[in-house]
Structure formats: C-alpha cells, structure tokens
Amino acid sequence: MLAKLRIKNTALAAAVGIFAILFIAGSVMYPNFLSLRVLLNLLINNAYMIVLAGGVCFTILTGGIDLSIGAVVAMTSMIAASLLRSGMNAYLVIAICLLTGVVFGTVQGLLIQYFGLHPWIVTLAGMFFARGACYLISVEAIPIKNQAFYNISQFKLYLGPGRFISLNVIVALVFLALCLYLAKFTKFGRTTYALGGNRQSALLMGLPVARTKILVYTFSGFSATLSGLMFTLYTLSGYGLNANGAEMDAIAACVIGGVSLYGGIGSLFGPFIGVLVAGVIRTMVDFQGTLSSWWTKIFVGTLMLFCIVLQAVIVEREKARKADAQQKKRKKKEPAPAELAEAKS
Amino acid sequence: MRETPTVKKGDVVLSMRHIAKYFPGVKALDDVQLDLRAGEVHALMGENGAGKSTLIKVMTGVYERTSGTVTLHGQDINPKTPQEAQDLGISTVYQEVNLCPNLSVAENVYIGRQPMRFGQIDWHRMNADAVKLLESLDIHVDVTKTLDSYSVSVQQMIAIARAVDMSAGVLILDEPTSSLDSNEVAQLFAIIRHLRDQNMAILFVTHFMDQVYAISDRITVLRNGRYIGEYLAKDLPELDLVTKMIGQKFVDANTQAHRPSKDYSTVRFVRMEDISKRGLVHDFSMAVRAGEVLGLAGLLGSGRTEVAELLFGVTHFDDGVIYVGNDEVKRMNPRKALADQLGYCSEDRKVSGIVGDLSIRENIMLSLQAKKGLRRIPLKKQQEVAQKYIDLLDIKTPSMEKKIGDLSGGNQQKVLLARWLATDPKLLILDEPTRGIDINTKREIENLIVKLSRQGMAIIFISSEYEEMVRTCDRIIVLRDRHAVGELTDNQISQDNIMKVIAGGVAQ
Numbered sequence A: 001m002l003a004k005l006r007i008k009n010t011a012l013a014a015a016v017g018i019f020a021i022l023f024i025a026g027s028v029m030y031p032n033f034l035s036l037r038v039l040l041n042l043l044i045n046n047a048y049m050i051v052l053a054g055g056v057c058f059t060i061l062t063g064g065i066d067l068s069i070g071a072v073v074a075m076t077s078m079i080a081a082s083l084l085r086s087g088m089n090a091y092l093v094i095a096i097c098l099l100t101g102v103v104f105g106t107v108q109g110l111l112i113q114y115f116g117l118h119p120w121i122v123t124l125a126g127m128f129f130a131r132g133a134c135y136l137i138s139v140e141a142i143p144i145k146n147q148a149f150y151n152i153s154q155f156k157l158y159l160g161p162g163r164f165i166s167l168n169v170i171v172a173l174v175f176l177a178l179c180l181y182l183a184k185f186t187k188f189g190r191t192t193y194a195l196g197g198n199r200q201s202a203l204l205m206g207l208p209v210a211r212t213k214i215l216v217y218t219f220s221g222f223s224a225t226l227s228g229l230m231f232t233l234y235t236l237s238g239y240g241l242n243a244n245g246a247e248m249d250a251i252a253a254c255v256i257g258g259v260s261l262y263g264g265i266g267s268l269f270g271p272f273i274g275v276l277v278a279g280v281i282r283t284m285v286d287f288q289g290t291l292s293s294w295w296t297k298i299f300v301g302t303l304m305l306f307c308i309v310l311q312a313v314i315v316e317r318e319k320a321r322k323a324d325a326q327q328k329k330r331k332k333k334e335p336a337p338a339e340l341a342e343a344k345s
Numbered sequence B: 001m002r003e004t005p006t007v008k009k010g011d012v013v014l015s016m017r018h019i020a021k022y023f024p025g026v027k028a029l030d031d032v033q034l035d036l037r038a039g040e041v042h043a044l045m046g047e048n049g050a051g052k053s054t055l056i057k058v059m060t061g062v063y064e065r066t067s068g069t070v071t072l073h074g075q076d077i078n079p080k081t082p083q084e085a086q087d088l089g090i091s092t093v094y095q096e097v098n099l100c101p102n103l104s105v106a107e108n109v110y111i112g113r114q115p116m117r118f119g120q121i122d123w124h125r126m127n128a129d130a131v132k133l134l135e136s137l138d139i140h141v142d143v144t145k146t147l148d149s150y151s152v153s154v155q156q157m158i159a160i161a162r163a164v165d166m167s168a169g170v171l172i173l174d175e176p177t178s179s180l181d182s183n184e185v186a187q188l189f190a191i192i193r194h195l196r197d198q199n200m201a202i203l204f205v206t207h208f209m210d211q212v213y214a215i216s217d218r219i220t221v222l223r224n225g226r227y228i229g230e231y232l233a234k235d236l237p238e239l240d241l242v243t244k245m246i247g248q249k250f251v252d253a254n255t256q257a258h259r260p261s262k263d264y265s266t267v268r269f270v271r272m273e274d275i276s277k278r279g280l281v282h283d284f285s286m287a288v289r290a291g292e293v294l295g296l297a298g299l300l301g302s303g304r305t306e307v308a309e310l311l312f313g314v315t316h317f318d319d320g321v322i323y324v325g326n327d328e329v330k331r332m333n334p335r336k337a338l339a340d341q342l343g344y345c346s347e348d349r350k351v352s353g354i355v356g357d358l359s360i361r362e363n364i365m366l367s368l369q370a371k372k373g374l375r376r377i378p379l380k381k382q383q384e385v386a387q388k389y390i391d392l393l394d395i396k397t398p399s400m401e402k403k404i405g406d407l408s409g410g411n412q413q414k415v416l417l418a419r420w421l422a423t424d425p426k427l428l429i430l431d432e433p434t435r436g437i438d439i440n441t442k443r444e445i446e447n448l449i450v451k452l453s454r455q456g457m458a459i460i461f462i463s464s465e466y467e468e469m470v471r472t473c474d475r476i477i478v479l480r481d482r483h484a485v486g487e488l489t490d491n492q493i494s495q496d497n498i499m500k501v502i503a504g505g506v507a508q
C-alpha cells in the first residue's frame, strides 16, 4: 500500500519537502506555530483556493490555461449576494451559481475548440467579462444576511475541544478526492493527460479530443463557481474586487505542485500541496506580524520564487541521477556480442 | 460495433475509388484508387510527396476527402475522425509520432479502450494485459514506465503493438520501419505475416525496396498524387517499380568510384580526444579532416548520436578535449559550434528539428540566420538560398512560403538537410539524414555528400543503413557499447566488415 503512495513526481516530492521544511522553520521561529489550530486554519483559509487550483489544473494538464477563474469567483459572490438579497432560497442560489459556472466554462471551451482560439485569449476575455458582470450587478459590496446561507457558513465539524474545520474544508477535501479520482481512474482524466502529452497523437490515437478539451473548461468553470461560493461563505458578502489575481495564485499553486505548464505532466495532488506551501508562507508572515502588507507581498513572492528555483534544482539533480542509474542497468542487460552477431545475420 | 463479416483470403475488404484530396494550392491526390484484400500485404509505393500518407489519412478520417468513395466490406464509409475509423476496424500506425511520451507504456497501448471495473479504469488489469501483449510480440519493457524512457525504435514497436491489438480487419502501417533496426524489422515482419495468415488486410508503406519485396503480395504505385497502377509484387522487378515511381528510367549510377581519392588535405579539422560523458560515451577519440566523409556506424544506442551531440555541444562532456582547428575547446555549445563553422543535422526531426509553423523558407534560413546574428538577411537573398536548395534537393512544394508542417515526411527531412547545407559549414554532422527519403533522392543526397566533401567540407555521416555508408564514407569508425571498437579504411569498407566489427570480430 505504501509503495503505491510513493510519489513519482520529483517536483511534487520536493514541494512536499518544502512544505515540511517551512512548517518546521515556522515552528522553530515562532512559539505557537506548531499546533493543530495553525494547520486547521491553513485549511480553512485556503479551502476555496484548493478548489480553484484543482479545477484549473485540468486545463493546464491539457496544455491550456484558464485565466477567468479569479473573476468568476468574484462574479459568483456577486450573483449569490444579489440573489440572496432579493430573497431567493439559499439552496436554489447555490444551484444557480454552479450552473452559471458550468455554462461559462463550456462556452469558453467551445470557443477554444471550434474557433481554434488560444486559451489565453478566450479566458482573458472571459476574465474581463466576469469582472465586468460584477460591476453590472453592483459597484459596491453586497453584504449577505440570508439566514440559511449564514447557517451553512457557520457549520463546524469539531475534531476536539476548540478544534474544528468548516464546511469549506470538507468540501475542499471531497473535491480534492474527486479530482484525484477523475484524473487517475476515468477515461476523461487520462485523455486530459494524453492531450497535454501530444495533441496530434491523441487525435490520431482516436481519443475524443474535442470533447475532452471542452470538458476541462466546463470543469474549470464549475470549480471556479464552487470556489466562489466557498469564498462567499467565508466572507459573507459579494464584491467585484474579490479574489483579485486569484487565478495567478491558483496557477502558481499548480506550478509549485509540479504541474508542467506545457501540459501532460503532474498530479492533482500538486495544486493542493502548492496551495499549502503558499498558505504556510503567508501564515509565517502573519506570525511575524510587523511586515506591512506591501512587504508581505514581496516576501511571499520572493519565497515562492526561491521554492520554485530550489525545486527546479532538485528535479534536475534527480533527472541526472535517474539517467545514470538507467544507463548502468542497460549496460548489465546488454547481450553478449556473440549473440548480437547471430541475431544480425 | 466491430463485427467483421467473415472474409476469405483474396476478398476485397476495403476499396477506394476516384479519391481526390486538394489542399490549398496542392492536388495531393487526384483520381486515386486502392484495393486492400484479405490475407494480403499491400505495399503503397511512391516518392516523397506522392500522396501515400494523404491517402491513408483520407481513409482513416484525419482528412476529409474532396471527392471519391471508400467502401468497407461493400458498404460506403466516411469516417470523420480516426476514432470512427477505428470503430470500423481500421487501425493505423501513422508516419508521424503516434503516442504520448508522458503516459506509461501500458497506457499508450490501451488508452481510449482501457479495461474498466466498477466504472473505473482497472490499472492492474491494464498493466497485466500490456505485459502479455508486448511479450507475445517479443517486446520486453517495463510497462509502467513512461514512454519517453524508451528509444524511438522501441516506441515505434509499441505503436505497432497498439495498432495490431486493435485491428479488426484492416491494418495500416505508414513507414513503420524507418526507425527500426534489422532485428526489429524481422520481428515486425513476423507479426505481419501472422496477421496476414489470419486474413487481415494490411497496407504497408516504406522506402526500403528490400522490405517491399520481402513482405508484400501486391503493390500500388502513386506518382505526384496520381494512380499509376496495381501490380503483383512477383511480376514487378525492382527496377521497373522504381521506374514507375519516378516516371523515368532509374539509373543506379553511383556505385562508388570516388572513394580512394586520397588527395584530401591532411589538416585535421576537428579532433576529439578521450571524450567521455558519464553513461553516454567512453574515451572516444577521432579526427576528421577537411574533404573527407567519416562514418560512425553501430547499432541503435551504440553511442553514435551521443558522439554527435557532444561534438556539437548539445550535451557536455565530462572529460577529454575537443580541438577545432588548433583551438582547444573546453566546453562546447551549439552557438560556439555554429561560430566555429560546424553544422548538425539531427536525427529526430520531430523533436529537435523542424519548426512546424514556420514556412519552408524560414526553416531553411534558421541556422544561417542564427550564424549571421541579429542582422536580418535580406528577403531577396533568403529567397535565393531557399530556392537553390528546393531545387537541389527536389523538395516538392508549390511555394517556399508553405508551412513546413504541411510537407510530406520525406520532404520535411530534406528541408532540415537544406538548413544545414545553407550555412556552408566546414564540418557537417549528418545523423540519419536520409531517413524516410525515397530511393531516388537518397542517391542524390549521397552524391551531394560526396561532392561537398570533395569541395573541402568535412562530413560526419551517421546512418543505420550500412549500404549507404559504404557508398559514401572514406573512413568508418564503428561503435559498440558507447565506445569505438574499430576503424575501417579504404577497401576494408564493406557491409560485412561493419557487421563483423559490431559483432566483436575483426575486419578483413
């Protein structure tokens, strides 16, 4: 069983290591850092980002990208807040929001597939559209006062006295499991990898290239709205500037987690770890407490860059090591010259 | 979905009539016909750009045909995607890359039709099935490793395994042997014969004449997108076949009269001394003189390509020295190599060669431009150079502004060659330059190599076809297990001797 859990992806392994190191460093530097609460807060604060990164990861695996997701988070918060203000049933609102995401993503996918447009262009347009839609709904923030929605947001699963996780965390973990399953055990997931590996080959191998390419954007749209709902539960308001730049955080999480931007390589576990790495860096900055918000950004950016470079170095080393090992093995297996001569003649 | 009506040997299974396929500016196919019969191997022959691959792609739904009909077991079919063609029982190994490098071997064999269990992919069974299938075809690999951990030839065998396993009635193989060594070809032929005996209809494309006659029962010849005729292989001698392919009498002129012209200068242009690279090459030394063609022979994976890459600085050596002229080079890199007047026409055009979205002219100019630096070469000059090589190498295209990705496989290879010829290097390294190139052009390229060397160029020539090496090389270094095991000069140069040295013997 353990053998199965071993991480094949060096970059991902490095990310896990970096997470552990950061966590330990935090524990050494700050007295209260090492605690279940910090860990749980890490999950609670980043739950929406876990979902966002997991969704966009599929588009990246095909060699594409979805830049609209951050804006879709904001749009979702606006739609949810305004519909709730108008008195609509909370559960219906949730359903409508998710449906919006599915439609939004599918339309992007259709444009990319059938008009041969570049995902950058289409989803950038989608991003402007979604941000624009926010301000169309309202320029100001809309607070949420709906009781049912509030109750959902207050749901807590206690793991011990004073230690709990929110509904968001449960959703994020279930979503993570879903992503892992989709990627590994469904034809859709495998075709996603094939597409990223070599699109032409995937087509010639007779895989449903068009359908899969559209579906990854559908899924990304869906997870962006799911993430948007989680964000809304977290902040209990809708605002057009919400989740500004979140798409970049999500993409960065994928990269840190070892997902190749060229497509085809990476585990769905990667974005999860990536989010946690970024999260733990932020937590450390919070513990430091004296940094102004500008410095926080610079610090987070520098640390991330450092992590990525470190990772690249580890991956390069590992590759060289593997190549060597392989060479040695091949040497052993090489048939004796006499056999070769026979086979040749 | 896939019920194949029972067929008898010799029945026409798939029939194409009046097929036309026009691309903008090109009539790739014009009124072509093809009949594939059960229990027969059918060779589709023609020069580079004759339309072979296009005909296959029209059949399997990669391209939509401009006109014509395709019938399978007497019924009209019109597959719109390779997926549909597969469902109809037509399985294909295309000329270009066929698989995904990032997926495991097992997955590459089964993707799209993975064994399922409780609605999810059954990896366990898939891996087991893959092992069984590949072992039965005598391919021994770790199926859980990613495809790119294996050599191009093993990958090709895996692609063939996939197609063979899927095939139900019709199997199409477009130049499957271009990157295989002779053992693997023998293996493949055994598989093909086995399938043929099970009444499969098989279409086979190659530029190797001996293979055509070794395996095929019937031959269809295309020329410039037109149908020339269908013949029984036993009724069509090789020379007639080539004549039909090129439309004029084939003169096998150059059977070697040039070699011992010893007057090449004794100046050693490039020397490698005790070059080692961990795991790749061991203590390799050689010198190549201006005006000579030096061959590097050896089996696939013997270190031939690795030597070339080290010399050109694609990879870096750990130990040893390279001298270019009189200068010692500690660390080579491609830019420096270019500046030192070296050129390297690499083996794998899909991976390190062509830039698919650029035009033919741009592709030809790439290296020359890189050498000239930032100052752009005037368009007029570019056109001149491009046209010169299009004519010289007989690159079949309506215009030099066409995307290189739209050229036939062999013609892409020629553009790659032109790119390096255009830089007019002092030393040109050619790694499998004639792979996938038709017989006629192959001879022309051989002649060109000899001619260039006589004009003073030093050439390092790598090829898996010993015949070709024997015809062109002045000297041959034989590699095995990543180091040099022998050197053949003058009248030692023969296919027999190459093989002997590879096998560990001594040349006579």
Ligand SMILES: Nc1ncnc2c1ncn2[C@@H]1O[C@H](COP(=O)(O)OP(=O)(O)OP(=O)(O)O)[C@@H](O)[C@H]1O
Binding pocket: B023, B024, B026, B027, B028, B046, B047, B048, B049, B050, B051, B052, B053, B054, B055, B095, B396, B397, B405, B406, B407, B408, B409, B410, B411, B436
């Ligand atoms: N996608 C395309 N767009 C435009 N022209 C094309 C395209 N594909 C092929 N052609 C043209 O059609 C002609 C036939 O090409 P094809 O690939 O069928 O040749 P081939 O017989 O397979 O040659 P080779 O032996 O080199 O593989 C060529 O002139 C080629 O330039």
Ligand SMILES: [Mg+2]
Binding pocket: B052, B053, B054, B095, B174, B408, B409, B410
């Ligand atoms: Mg072809």
